[in-house]
Amino acid sequence: MSDASAHALEHHEPVTSTGIPNKKVLMWAFLGSDCMFFGTLISTHLIYRKISATVGGNFLDIRDVFDIELTSFSTFILLASSLFMALGVSAIHKGNLKSMRWMLFGTIIFGAIFLACQVYEFTHFIHAPGNELTLSTYRGEPHVFGSTFYVLTGTHGTHVAIGVFWLIGWLAYSFTGKMSVAHAIDIEICGLYWHFVDIVWIIIFPVIYLMEYAL
Amino acid sequence: MATESIKYLAPDTENKAKTQVFPRPGQHTTGLIDWLTTIDHKKIGLMYGMTALFFLIVGGLEALLIRSQLWDHNMDVLTNRQYNQMFTMHGTTMVFLVIMPLSAAFFNYLMPLQIGARDVAFPRMNALSLWCFIGGGLILNLSWFFTGGSPAIGWFGYAPLTDTRFAEVVGDMGPDFWIFSLQILGVASLLASFNFITTIINMRAPGMTMMRLPVFTWMTLIVSFLIILAFPAITIALVELMFDRTYGTNFYDFLEGGKPHLWQHLFWIFGHPEVYILILPAMGIVSEVIPVFSRKPLFGYGLIVFSGAIIGFMGFAVWSHHMFTTGMGVVATSAFAMLTMLIAIPTGVKIFNWIGTMWGGRIRFDTPMLFALGFITMFMIGGFTGIMHSSVPIDAQHQDSYFVVAHFHYVLIGGALFGLFCGFYFWLPKMTGRMLNEKLGKFVFTLMFLGFNLTFFPMHYLGMIGQPRRTHTYNEGHGFETWNQIATIGAFILGVGIVIGIYQFVSAFFNKKLKPAGSNPWDARTLEWALSSPVKEYNFARTPIIKAKDQAWENNYGPRENHAEKEPLDDHGVHMPDRSWWPLVTALGLFGLAIGMLFHRNIDPSGELVRDYTAPILAGSVAVIGMIMWALEGPGGYHLFPKENDE
Ligand code: HEM
Ligand SMILES: [Cu+2]
Numbered sequence: 001m002s003d004a005s006a007h008a009l010e011h012h013e014p015v016t017s018t019g020i021p022n023k024k025v026l027m028w029a030f031l032g033s034d035c036m037f038f039g040t041l042i043s044t045h046l047i048y049r050k051i052s053a054t055v056g057g058n059f060l061d062i063r064d065v066f067d068i069e070l071t072s073f074s075t076f077i078l079l080a081s082s083l084f085m086a087l088g089v090s091a092i093h094k095g096n097l098k099s100m101r102w103m104l105f106g107t108i109i110f111g112a113i114f115l116a117c118q119v120y121e122f123t124h125f126i127h128a129p130g131n132e133l134t135l136s137t138y139r140g141e142p143h144v145f146g147s148t149f150y151v152l153t154g155t156h157g158t159h160v161a162i163g164v165f166w167l168i169g170w171l172a173y174s175f176t177g178k179m180s181v182a183h184a185i186d187i188e189i190c191g192l193y194w195h196f197v198d199i200v201w202i203i204i205f206p207v208i209y210l211m212e213y214a215l
Numbered sequence: 216m217a218t219e220s221i222k223y224l225a226p227d228t229e230n231k232a233k234t235q236v237f238p239r240p241g242q243h244t245t246g247l248i249d250w251l252t253t254i255d256h257k258k259i260g261l262m263y264g265m266t267a268l269f270f271l272i273v274g275g276l277e278a279l280l281i282r283s284q285l286w287d288h289n290m291d292v293l294t295n296r297q298y299n300q301m302f303t304m305h306g307t308t309m310v311f312l313v314i315m316p317l318s319a320a321f322f323n324y325l326m327p328l329q330i331g332a333r334d335v336a337f338p339r340m341n342a343l344s345l346w347c348f349i350g351g352g353l354i355l356n357l358s359w360f361f362t363g364g365s366p367a368i369g370w371f372g373y374a375p376l377t378d379t380r381f382a383e384v385v386g387d388m389g390p391d392f393w394i395f396s397l398q399i400l401g402v403a404s405l406l407a408s409f410n411f412i413t414t415i416i417n418m419r420a421p422g423m424t425m426m427r428l429p430v431f432t433w434m435t436l437i438v439s440f441l442i443i444l445a446f447p448a449i450t451i452a453l454v455e456l457m458f459d460r461t462y463g464t465n466f467y468d469f470l471e472g473g474k475p476h477l478w479q480h481l482f483w484i485f486g487h488p489e490v491y492i493l494i495l496p497a498m499g500i501v502s503e504v505i506p507v508f509s510r511k512p513l514f515g516y517g518l519i520v521f522s523g524a525i526i527g528f529m530g531f532a533v534w535s536h537h538m539f540t541t542g543m544g545v546v547a548t549s550a551f552a553m554l555t556m557l558i559a560i561p562t563g564v565k566i567f568n569w570i571g572t573m574w575g576g577r578i579r580f581d582t583p584m585l586f587a588l589g590f591i592t593m594f595m596i597g598g599f600t601g602i603m604h605s606s607v608p609i610d611a612q613h614q615d616s617y618f619v620v621a622h623f624h625y626v627l628i629g630g631a632l633f634g635l636f637c638g639f640y641f642w643l644p645k646m647t648g649r650m651l652n653e654k655l656g657k658f659v660f661t662l663m664f665l666g667f668n669l670t671f672f673p674m675h676y677l678g679m680i681g682q683p684r685r686t687h688t689y690n691e692g693h694g695f696e697t698w699n700q701i702a703t704i705g706a707f708i709l710g711v712g713i714v715i716g717i718y719q720f721v722s723a724f725f726n727k728k729l730k731p732a733g734s735n736p737w738d739a740r741t742l743e744w745a746l747s748s749p750v751k752e753y754n755f756a757r758t759p760i761i762k763a764k765d766q767a768w769e770n771n772y773g774p775r776e777n778h779a780e781k782e783p784l785d786d787h788g789v790h791m792p793d794r795s796w797w798p799l800v801t802a803l804g805l806f807g808l809a810i811g812m813l814f815h816r817n818i819d820p821s822g823e824l825v826r827d828y829t830a831p832i833l834a835g836s837v838a839v840i841g842m843i844m845w846a847l848e849g850p851g852g853y854h855l856f857p858k859e860n861d862e
Pocket of ligand 1: 371490491493494536537555556558559562597598599600601602604605610613614615619622623626627630631
């Protein structure tokens with residue numbers, strides 16, 4: 001047997017068969033899976049939107065409760081956050097920690113603004129006078145719109161929140177003095193995740209919000 | 216190619232000690248702590264396998280109770296509710312706690328060996344998957360002890376059976392336990408699959424091209440993709456159901472605008488790929504076994520791989536054949552009928568490949584081969600009945616009758632379970648270093664084969680003459696008794712066979728009197744057989760350089776240029792990742808989160824519903840802390856210095 005052993009002095013990620021780092025393959029596989037999560041939620045929403053288009057005998061006009069200006073603003077903020085994210089990734093690749101910190105900070109702030117908008121939106125919708133949209137009712141009548149809408153956008157919001165906490169984690173880590181260009185891959189997969197969550201919103205926004213105005 | 220800038224340097228081990236709450240178990244850890252903190256894919260595989268065999272006994276006892284209740288007309292071994300609970304638990308257990316984890320056990324143990332890797336890509340994530348599986352299994356079975364007992368909703372959990380308003384017992388928690396257990400089991404399967412995909416794509420030894428991968432590894436890859444693409448559908452369906460039951464949403468509540476039909480769609484969008492998740496690993500196993508015992512290369516390797524991929528792909532396009540009688544309309548129904556008939560083609564192709572492999576071979580009838588032959592014949596019967604109910608008018612007769620029960624047990628026991636038993640008999644010598652007793656093995660096969668056919672063949676007939684499934688009894692005068700009694704006798708014989716089989720598997724690890732296996736007792740073909748039995752903890756002392764398919768066979772019989780070479784010994788030694796507590800801690804946190812969510816609602820004295828999120832938040836924090844500590848401790852590691860050929 002191999003008795004002699006020593007503690008690791010040098011570590012290096014083994015060369016992979018494809019040349020792509022393992023973490024990146026993992027993230028891509030996860031994102032493929034996540035597509036199916038959102039696919040299921042979005043189709044649930046659209047199916048019910050079509051087959052339960054009335055409430056209490058009247059055509060369900062959700063424009064009474066949506067606040068499209070606010071959502072357009074938060075959409076813009078989320079899109080902009082992706083720019084910060086991309087710049088952050090590029091900064092760490094160049095070993096520029098300081099710039100990376102600012103970029104991550106920007107991403108976090110914009111992500112947080114998006115989340116704040118969503119919290120505001122949810123509370124606003126639930127209490128919209130005369131147009132209350134709750135998890136199970138619309139204007140006091142039982143309906144599925146609230147169920148599908150909140151669970152779908154809530155799941156997306158949860159993704160953003162996880163992304164924000166993840167980035168806060170890296171931002172904090174960057175002050176420990178242990179962070180180097182070696183961690184570029186970690187920031188890069190954060191970035192993949194962040195852009196993906198952003199792209200999902202680019203689908204949700206027109207399909208769930210804008211379409212209501214296209215009628 | 217990895218560019219310079221993204222070359223990854225693990226955080227240096229000096230800092231390790233500082234981030235520890237409890238010390239990280241070192242290289243020489245043994246005993247219980249070793250098993251709790253291990254990240255070795257072989258040990259994880261063994262724990263997966265042993266836990267699944269335990270659940271096989273649990274699920275088997277449930278089945279025997281069902282069969283006892285059906286022994287004669289109007290029996291009352293079980294009440295109707297208990298009967299419903301029994302078939303729900305039996306189905307859920309067998310699918311999620313037996314067949315899937317047994318497959319995962321083989322994936323874990325074998326796949327890295329077959330591709331020439333020292334471990335999976337993310338060893339600690341692999342451990343988390345194991346602990347989540349065990350946690351999910353516990354949650355499901357804890358349901359017996361709380362309000363309403365176990366779920367009585369079928370393994371398919373059809374709405375509106377799950378609607379709280381229609382609960383037979385007020386405050387029935389069974390379906391909630393079922394939901395949370397499946398969610399945690401889903402996490403386990405997803406984590407394992409991400410890991411396997413990354414490992415197979417990225418950690419193959421030099422020369423191990425995709426088209427040299429053993430078929431079993433190919434099936435691991437395909438099944439992993441099926442899991443990551445199919446599980447989201449049920450995860451979301453379960454989230455929606457959880458919201459319905461906990462927060463009063465209306466997804467499946469037909470009184471408030473929801474459509475129970477949607478549940479069926481989402482369930483089967485997951486459910487049909489799931490049946491391929493259950494069968495493809497077994498197909499992978501027999502594809503390894505048949506060539507060895509026919510002493511011929513696998514006939515049509517490319518075709519087997521390709522048809523596996525086609526099955527996986529088409530598996531997503533046939534789900535509605537479970538819903539032919541729900542009134543989907545002519546177009547949808549015909550389309551799904553046609554696709555279902557089509558999917559039988561790649562399935563049939565594989566059967567011909569196996570027959571072609573045996574054709575003209577020198578066949579040895581050792582136990583693994585017997586199970587492989589049992590697999591082919593009985594899977595074929597199940598396949599035929601499957602094609603029968605792909606025809607819509609015929610299915611209208613079969614639906615919800617015992618005929619369907621016969622169909623899916625032929626594919627699930629005759630197919631999947633026989634395939635997995637075949638795998639045990641084939642690979643246990645590699646895992647334990649000991650040969651299993653052939654006579655006992657053949658006895659187990661005989662019992663299982665006879666018992667199985669006695670149990671399930673009559674069900675074809677019972678279904679045809681009208682015995683409904685999921686019904687706790689039948690009246691006199693239908694002529695159901697005789698065949699039900701034969702089925703029940705068969706079930707007990709099958710049960711005895713399985714128990715002896717399990718005894719044989721477990722005792723192989725302890726029984727020192729068994730013959731030593733040596734590295735390649737079957738004269739087999741794939742890379743794992745070039746290693747000693749049991750395999751050393753570092754798998755390969757030197758990374759092999761693969762020159763051909765069936766590398767172990769080529770090493771022994773092939774031309775010189777096909778013999779594997781080895782990379783030189785690394786002066787740094789073999790890098791082994793450290794053990795870790797955090798996967799277990801994280802899984803405990805998730806387990807607590809599920810339990811906390813199950814019990815967060817209380818009715819206060821005034822009859823108001825109060826929600827108390829303290830427990831779930833605390834448990835959730837444990838999970839989050841586990842993950843943070845996990846990230847901070849890094850992969851760590853120590854080095855081993857094996858001798859050149861000590862592997
Ligand atoms: C030749 C390939 C196959 C075809 C054409 C086929 C077709 C079908 C059809 C049409 C049904 C619905 C019957 C009904 O409820 O009326 C069904 C049910 C079922 N099949 Fe298959 N099948 C095939 C292979 C498999 C395999 C390989 C497995 C699993 C390893 C499997 C497991 C099941 C299960 C579990 C059910 C019953 C689900 C339930 O209602 O609870 N089938 N099959
Ligand atoms: Cu199916």
